[in-house]
Amino acid sequence: MAKRRLVLTFPPKLVEEPITYRLIKDYDLVVNILRAKISPEEEGRLMIELSGEKSALKRGVDYLNRLKVNIQPLARDIRWLEEKCTHCTVCVSLCPTEAIVVDRNSMKISFNKNKCIACGACIPACPYKAIEILF
Ligand code: SF4
Ligand code: SF4
Structure with missing residues (x-):
């Protein structure tokens, strides 16, 4: 499939x-x-x-x-604005597909566009508007 x-x-x-x-x-x-x-x-x-x-x-x-x-x-149509992100990790637990994950050593997040289903859960949660859905 x-x-x-x-x-x-x-x-x-x-x-x-x-x-x-x-x-x-x-x-x-x-x-x-x-x-x-x-x-x-x-x-x-x-x-x-x-x-x-x-x-x-x-x-x-x-x-x-x-x-x-x-x-x-x-x-x-999905953008993570890395320069705005403070790696606060608020969005990590909200993401249902693990498109946003945190590296437990560096405590930095990373974003995998290909896993994102554009559910929008992270958008209002991000205090720095570091994730955008252009739709
Ligand atoms: S829009 Fe949904 S799937 Fe995409 S990164 Fe945000 S929470 Fe994860
Ligand atoms: S909520 Fe926003 S600032 Fe915090 S880690 Fe996620 S994208 Fe970065």
């Missing part, structure tokens, strides 16, 4: 298109919607996690490309 976390941006004419339904039904993918911003007359944005066989993922992404949906890896 492979996974990809993506941010999809699509024009108004595709807002009504049952994209997630097709990904599930026609491409045999599990679709987990992490965030969504959709309004009928504006551009839509979906932050999703797709899971399935590698070949199914490829076919699903090909389908999105054919629709001319803009696809970006989710990691681009």
